[in-house]
Amino acid sequence: MTTPRKYVRTEDAPLLPPPAxxxxxxxxxxxxIFASMSxxxxxxxxxxxxxMILFSLLLVYLxxxxxxxxxxxxxxxxxxxxPEGLKREACWTVQQGGSLPDGWHGACWPFVWAKQxxxxxxxxxxEELWRIYLSLIVGSIGLVWALRxxxxxxxxxxxxxxxxxxxxxxxxxxxxxxxxxxxGIGVWIIVGxxxxxxxxxxxxxxxxxxxAEFAGIFGIVGWGIIALNVVRGIVALDFNLTxxxxxxxxxxxxTLVVALTGIVASLPLGIILALxxxxxxxxxxxxCTIFIEFWRGVPLITVLFMASVMLPLFLPAGVNFDNLLRAxxxxxxxxxxxxxxxxxxxxxAIDKGQYEGAQAMGLSYWQTMRLIVLPQAxxxxxxxxxxxxxxxxxxxxxxxxxxxxxxLGAGQSAVAxxxxxxxxxxxxxxxxxxxxxxxxxxxxxxYSIFMENKLSKxxxx
Amino acid sequence: xxxxxLKSIIYDARMRGYFYQVFILSCLxxxxxxxIDNTVTNLAxxxxxxxxxxxxxxxxxxxxxxxxxWLFDYNVGQSSYLDVYFIGIANTFLVAILGIAxxxxxxxxxxxxxxxxxxxxxxxxxxxxxxxxxxPLLLQLFFWYFAVLRALPSKRDKxxxxxxxxxxxxxxxxxxxxxxxxxxxxxxxxFVVAIIITLVMKSWAQKRQFETGQRFPVLWTALGLIFGxxxxxxxxxxxxxxxxxxxxxxxxxxxxxxFQSGSGxxxxxxxxAVWLALTLYTAxxxxxxxxxGILAVAKGQTxxxxxxxxxxxxxxxxxxxPQALRVIIPPLTxxxxxxxxxxxxxxxxxxxxxxxIFAGTALNQVGKEIEMIFMMMMVYLxxxxxxxxxxxxxxxxxxLVER
Numbered sequence: 001m002t003t004p005r006k007y008v009r010t011e012d013a014p015l016l017p018p019p020a021x022x023x024x025x026x027x028x029x030x031x032x033i034f035a036s037m038s039x040x041x042x043x044x045x046x047x048x049x050x051x052m053i054l055f056s057l058l059l060v061y062l063x064x065x066x067x068x069x070x071x072x073x074x075x076x077x078x079x080x081x082x083p084e085g086l087k088r089e090a091c092w093t094v095q096q097g098g099s100l101p102d103g104w105h106g107a108c109w110p111f112v113w114a115k116q117x118x119x120x121x122x123x124x125x126x127e128e129l130w131r132i133y134l135s136l137i138v139g140s141i142g143l144v145w146a147l148r149x150x151x152x153x154x155x156x157x158x159x160x161x162x163x164x165x166x167x168x169x170x171x172x173x174x175x176x177x178x179x180x181x182x183x184g185i186g187v188w189i190i191v192g193x194x195x196x197x198x199x200x201x202x203x204x205x206x207x208x209x210x211x212a213e214f215a216g217i218f219g220i221v222g223w224g225i226i227a228l229n230v231v232r233g234i235v236a237l238d239f240n241l242t243x244x245x246x247x248x249x250x251x252x253x254x255t256l257v258v259a260l261t262g263i264v265a266s267l268p269l270g271i272i273l274a275l276x277x278x279x280x281x282x283x284x285x286x287x288c289t290i291f292i293e294f295w296r297g298v299p300l301i302t303v304l305f306m307a308s309v310m311l312p313l314f315l316p317a318g319v320n321f322d323n324l325l326r327a328x329x330x331x332x333x334x335x336x337x338x339x340x341x342x343x344x345x346x347x348x349a350i351d352k353g354q355y356e357g358a359q360a361m362g363l364s365y366w367q368t369m370r371l372i373v374l375p376q377a378x379x380x381x382x383x384x385x386x387x388x389x390x391x392x393x394x395x396x397x398x399x400x401x402x403x404x405x406x407x408l409g410a411g412q413s414a415v416a417x418x419x420x421x422x423x424x425x426x427x428x429x430x431x432x433x434x435x436x437x438x439x440x441x442x443x444x445x446x447y448s449i450f451m452e453n454k455l456s457k458x459x460x461x
Numbered sequence: 462x463x464x465x466x467l468k469s470i471i472y473d474a475r476m477r478g479y480f481y482q483v484f485i486l487s488c489l490x491x492x493x494x495x496x497i498d499n500t501v502t503n504l505a506x507x508x509x510x511x512x513x514x515x516x517x518x519x520x521x522x523x524x525x526x527x528x529x530x531w532l533f534d535y536n537v538g539q540s541s542y543l544d545v546y547f548i549g550i551a552n553t554f555l556v557a558i559l560g561i562a563x564x565x566x567x568x569x570x571x572x573x574x575x576x577x578x579x580x581x582x583x584x585x586x587x588x589x590x591x592x593x594x595x596x597p598l599l600l601q602l603f604f605w606y607f608a609v610l611r612a613l614p615s616k617r618d619k620x621x622x623x624x625x626x627x628x629x630x631x632x633x634x635x636x637x638x639x640x641x642x643x644x645x646x647x648x649x650x651x652f653v654v655a656i657i658i659t660l661v662m663k664s665w666a667q668k669r670q671f672e673t674g675q676r677f678p679v680l681w682t683a684l685g686l687i688f689g690x691x692x693x694x695x696x697x698x699x700x701x702x703x704x705x706x707x708x709x710x711x712x713x714x715x716x717x718x719x720f721q722s723g724s725g726x727x728x729x730x731x732x733x734a735v736w737l738a739l740t741l742y743t744a745x746x747x748x749x750x751x752x753x754g755i756l757a758v759a760k761g762q763t764x765x766x767x768x769x770x771x772x773x774x775x776x777x778x779x780x781x782x783p784q785a786l787r788v789i790i791p792p793l794t795x796x797x798x799x800x801x802x803x804x805x806x807x808x809x810x811x812x813x814x815x816x817x818i819f820a821g822t823a824l825n826q827v828g829k830e831i832e833m834i835f836m837m838m839m840v841y842l843x844x845x846x847x848x849x850x851x852x853x854x855x856x857x858x859x860x861l862v863e864r
Contacts, residue, residue, distance in 0.1 A: 032580035056581045063585060283482040287489070297845035298838050299802035305820055306838070309830045313503045314496045394597040401599075401809050408600055415607065427608040434596050434604075441595035 074431060077106030087114075091422040107428045108420070115414040115429070122250010122405050128242055132253060135169040147447075162264065167231060173249070173257075175241035180232050188229040195222030246324040250405040252436065254324070258331055258396040258406065263389050265332045270339025271378075275369060277340065278347055288340075295337035300398050303330045308402045327399045335392045342384040346377035379455060386448035390441050407433055500831070515827045516543040522822055524548060524813045525729055528555045545823050549815035550840055556735050556814065557801040563740035564800060568747025575752045586748065593745035599806055601742055606734035606810045613730075617718045619709060628707065630719070634733055635707035638726035644701035651694035652687065659683040731812035735804060743800045747793060754789035755781065787859050791852060798848050802841060815840060 017023070021030045037052040039045040079100070082090040091108035092098025112119075121132055142165055145151055146158040170176075199218030201207055207215075249257070276288035295303070307330035311321060321329075350373055358368040378385070400409030411429045414420075504511065520542050524530050529548030533540065575586035593601070611631065614620055619628040619635075628635050659682075666677035695701070707725025710718050720727070758781050766776040808817040820837045824830065 032578065036577070036579045052579060056579060059581050059585045063588075281478050281482050283486055287485070293846070293849070294842065297842040299805040299816075299841060301805040301808060301816055302820070302834065302838055302841065305816070306834050309824075310834060313500050313830065316499050317503060317506060390595075394595075397597040397599040398806070401806075408597065408603070412603070423612070426603075426611070430600060430604045430608055434600055437597055437600065438592070438595045442591065445595065 073105060073427075074107050077104065078109055079106060080109050081113075082110035088418075088420050088422050091420075091424060096422075105424065107431065108422055108424050109428070111414075111420045111422070111425060111428055112432050114420065115410075115417075118251060118414065119407060119410045119429075119433070120252045122253060122410055123248045124244060124250065124253065125242070125248065128244060131172040131175075131241070131244075135172045139165060139169065166264070167234060171235060171239060171241075173244065173253075174246070175243035176235055176237060176239045177241070177243060178235050180236040182233065182236070185229045185233045185236075189226055192222045192225035192229070195219075195225070246322050249324065251410040252407045254399070254404060254406040254409075255393075255396050257324075258328060258399060259389075259393045261328050262331045262335045262392045262396070266335035266339040266388070266392070267385070269332065269336035270343050271374065273336060273340035274343035274347060277344060292337045292340050295334050296341065300331075300334055300395050301401060303334050304398060304402045306330065323402075323404055327402060327404055331392070331396070331399075335388065335395075338388050338391070339385070342381050342388055343377065345384060346381035347373065349380050350377050382455065383448045383452045386444055386451070390444050390448075393440060393444070394437065407436065509828070511829075511831060513832055515829055515832075516546070517541050518827075520545045520823060520826070522826065524818055525731070526727070527552050527729060527732065527813055529813065542819075542823055542827065546815075546819050546836065548813065549817070549819045552732075552812070553801070553804050553814040553840075556732060556739065556804050556807065556812070559736050560739035560743065560800050560804065561797050563736065564743035564747055564796075567740060567744035569751050571744060572748035572751025572755070575748060576755060590745045590748050593742055594749075598738060598742045598803055599809060602734060602738040602806055602810060605737045606730065610730040610734055617715070619720070625706060628709065628720075631730065632720065632727065633730050634728040635709075635720055635725050636728065637704040637706045638724075640703050640705050642701040642703075644698040647698045648691055648695040648701070652691045655687040655690040659686055662686075729812070731807065731810050734810060735807040735812050735814075738806075739800050739803060743796055743803075746796050746799075750789055750792045750796065751785075754785040757788045758784045790859075791856065794848060794852050798845055801844060805841075 018027070020026045021035075033056070037049045037056065039049050079091050084090070086098075087110075089098045090110055091100070093100045093102050093104050095102050117126065117129075121129060124132065139161075142157055142161040146154055146161055148154070151157075195218045198207075199215045199222060202215030202218065273288050273292055276284050277292060279285045279288070304327055307326045308323065311326050311329070315321070354372055354376065355368060358372045363371065396406055397408040400406050400412065403409075405413060411433045414429055415426050518541060519538055520540055521538055523537055524535055524545070527548075529535070529551035532551050533544045533548050535544060535548060571586045571589055574582045575590065577583045577586075613629055613631045616630060616632055619630045621628050622634075626637055659679075662677075662682065663679050666679050670676055705724055705726075707727075708721040710721060712718070762780050762784065763776055766780045771779070804814060805816040807814045808821055811817055815837055820833055824833045827833070
C-alpha cells in the first residue's frame with residue numbers, strides 16, 4: 001500500500017541559465033584565458049598558474065608593443081607625401097639636414113610612390129603599360145571565374161585559361177611579331193595533317209592489323225605538331241604592337257610570370273614524373289626517381305646558377321636563350337620534382353581495388369589513370385599542391401640573385417638609389433614588398449584550407 | 462606451346478614494356494650525347510679544358526673571418542681553391558647546425574603554444590606562424606641584414622648585451638673566446654666517461670625496476686656524475702681553460718678605437734642575419750609539424766593513461782611524446798634538409814658559404830663552370846641522400862615497433 005502523494009508538480013521547473021563559466025562572453029573568457037591561470041590548489045598548480053599569468057602578460061605586452069610600433073612606423077609617424085619634390089630630404093631629421101624632429105622613425109612612403117611603377121613592372125615602357133593591365137585584368141577575371149563555385153561554364157573557362165590565355169598574355173607582353181618563316185610553319189602543318197591521315201587510315205585497318213595498334217600515336221604527334229605551329233604562327237603575326245624584350249620586364253610582373261609558368265608547367269610534368277616513378281618498367285621508374293631525387297636534393301639557387309651558367313654550354317653555339325627563359329627552365333624542372341612527390345603521395349593513397357576495378361572493366365593504362373586514378377588522387381592532394389604553389393611563389397624571389405629584377409630585386413635596386421637615401425629607406429620598401437607577398441601567400445593558404453574543409457566534408461558520408 | 466610470331470610479340474605486355482624501355486633509353490642516350498657533344502664543342506670554341514687541376518692553385522681573394530677560415534687556416538695567395546671549397550662547406554654546415562638547433566627550440570615552443578588552452582598564448586603563436594610562413598625567406602634575410610643589423614652602432618661604438626662579456630656593433634657580435642690549455646683533454650675525457658657510466662647505470666636501473674619494482678634516482682645521479690666528475694677533473698688538473706674577453710677601446714687615436722682584434726671572438730653580421738632568418742622562418746614550419754603531430758595522438762591515449770593512474774607529466778613523457786614523435790620526425794627531417802639547402806640563400810648577403818665563395822667568387826676567378834657547379838651540387842646531394850637513407854632506416858625501425 002502506498003501513501004498518497006502530497007504534492008505533484010504540474011509544470012516544468014524553470015530553465016536555469018548556464019553557469020557563467022560555460023556560456024557567453026564571461027564563459028569564453030574564463031575557458032580561454034582565466035581557467036589556465038587561476039588554479040592555486042597545490043604548490044605545483046600555483047607555480048604553473050603564476051607562470052601562465054606572467055607569460056600571458058609578457059605576450060600581451062610584446063604584441064601591443066610590436067603592433068603599436070608597426071602602426072606608428074607605417075601610419076602615424078610616416079611621411080605620406082612629398083609635394084615639394086625634396087626626395088630624400090623629405091624624410092630627413094633636423095640633424096640630417098631635413099625638417100623632421102630628431103629621433104623620428106617612420107616610413108618614407110613618397111619613396112615607395114616614386115618607385116611604385118618600377119617595383120611593379122620594372123623598366124617596361126610607360127606608354128605600353130595598358131598591355132600589362134589588360135592581361136592582368138583578363139587573367140584575374142578568368143582565374144576567379146574558374147575557381148568560383150556555382151558560376152556557369154567553369155570548366156570551359158579553365159581550359160581557355162590554360163590554353164588561350166598564355167598565348168594572349170605572351171603576345172600582349174612581348175608584342176608578338178617574333179621572326180618565323182610562314183612557309184616553314186605551313187610545311188610543318190602539312191606534315192602534321194599527313195601524320196593524322198596516316199593514323200586515321202591505320203586505325204580504320206587499311207594498313208594492317210599490327211599498324212592499327214600504333215595508329216593512335218600518329219594522331220597525337222600530328223595534332224601536337226599542328227598545335228605547336230599554329231602557336232608559332234600566331235606569335236609571329238604582326239599585331240602592330242611595339243616589341244618589348246624580357247630585359248625590359250621587371251618587378252611584380254616577373255614574379256607573376258615566373259610563378260605562373262612554374263605552377264602551370266609543374267603540374268603536368270609532376271604528374272608524368274609521379275606516374276613514371278610508380279611505373280612497373282624498371283628503366284622508367286629508375287630514371288624518374290633519379291630525376292626527382294636529384295632536383296629535390298639541391299637548393300634552387302644552385303639550379304638557377306646552373307641554368308644561367310651551364311645552359312649556354314649545353315646548347316649548340318648560336319642558340320641563345322634570354323636570361324628569363326633560362327631561369328624559367330630551372331624553376332620548372334625544380335618545381336616539377338616537388339610536385340611529383342606530392343602527386344605520388346596522392347597516388348599511394350588510392351585503394352588497390354580502384355586499379356583492379358578499372359582493369360576488370362577493360363580500361364587501358366592511360367584510361368585507368370585519366371578516368372579513375374588521377375581524379376581521385378589529385379583531389380586528395382589539393383592542399384599539398386597549393387602548398388607547393390605557395391613555396392614556388394616565395395621561391396621566385398631567388399631569381400633576383402641571378403640578376404633578374406623580380407619584385408624583391410626591384411626593391412633592392414630601389415634601396416641602392418642615393419637620391420632617396422635615408423635610414424628608413426630599406427625598412428620602408430621591405431615592409432611594402434612583404435605586404436604584397438603576404439597577401440598573395442596568405443590568400444593561397446586560405447584557399448587551400450577552404451578546399452581541405454570542403455573535401456573532408458564531401459568525404460564524410 | 463605458344464607460337465612465336467610477330468603478332469604475339471606485339472600483343473605481349475612484357476615485350477611491349479621492353480620495347481618502350483629500349484626506346485626511352487635510346488632517346489635519352491641520344492639526348493645526353495647531343496648535350497655532351499655541344500658542351501665539348503662550346504668548350505673548345507672558348508679554349509677551355511676540363512679538369513680538376515685548378516683545385517691546387519692558390520686562391521687570391523679575401524674571405525671574412527669565420528669558422529671555416531679558422532679551421533683551414535686561410536691565407537690569401539697561399540691557400541688553394543680546395544681550401545676555399547672546404548671553408549665553404551664548413552661555413553654552410555656551421556650555419557645549418559646552429560639554425561637547426563635554434564629552429565627546433567623555437568619551433569617546438571611555438572607549436573606547443575599553438576595548442577594551449579590560453580587564448581593569448583594560442584593566438585600569439587598563430588600570428589607568428591602565419592606571418593613568418595607567408596613572407597619569402599630571402600626578404601626576411603634582407604630585412605635582418607639591411608634593415609636591422611645595419612642599424613646597429615658604428616665600428617667605434619657598441620651596445621652592451623652583457624656588460625664586458627657580450628656586445629654588438631655593426632661589425633658583428635663579440636663574445637668571449639675560450640683559450641684551451643694542454644691539460645684540458647682530461648676534462649673532456651672525464652665528461653665522456655661520465656656519460657658512458659650514466660648510460661650503463663640507466664640500463665641497470667631499468668632492469669632492476671622491471672625485476673624488483675624498485676626505482677633508482679637516475680636523473681639526479683647522472684647530473685651529479687656528469688657535472689661533478691667533469692668539474693672535479695677540471696679543478697684537479699689546474700683549471701686548464703680560460704676566457705679571452707673582447708677588448709673595447711673608447712679613447713686613444715680615433716682609428717684605433719672600437720673592438721681590438723685578437724681578443725674574444727666575433728660572429729660576423731652576415732652569419733647572424735642568415736642564422737636569424739633561417740631559424741625564425743623554419744621554426745614556423747616546425748611549429749605546424751609539431752602541432753599536427755601532437756593532434757595526431759588520439760585523445761583516448763591520454764584518457765587511458767589517466768585512468769591507469771599516470772600523472773600528466775608521465776602521460777606526456779611516456780604516452781604522448783613517443784607517439785607524436787613518430788608522426789613528427791619524418792617531416793621534421795625534411796625541414797632540417799630544407800634549412801640546410803636554404804642556407805645557400807646566404808650568397809645574397811655574401812656570407813662566405815659554399816655557393817657564395819666557391820660557385821660565386823672562385824668561379825668568377827677560375828671560370829671552370831662545369832667542374833665547380835658539379836662539386837657544389839655534390840655536397841648538397843650527398844647530404845640529402847644521406848638524410849633520406851637515414852629516414853628510410855628510421856621509418857623501417859618505427860614500423861617494426863608499430864607491429
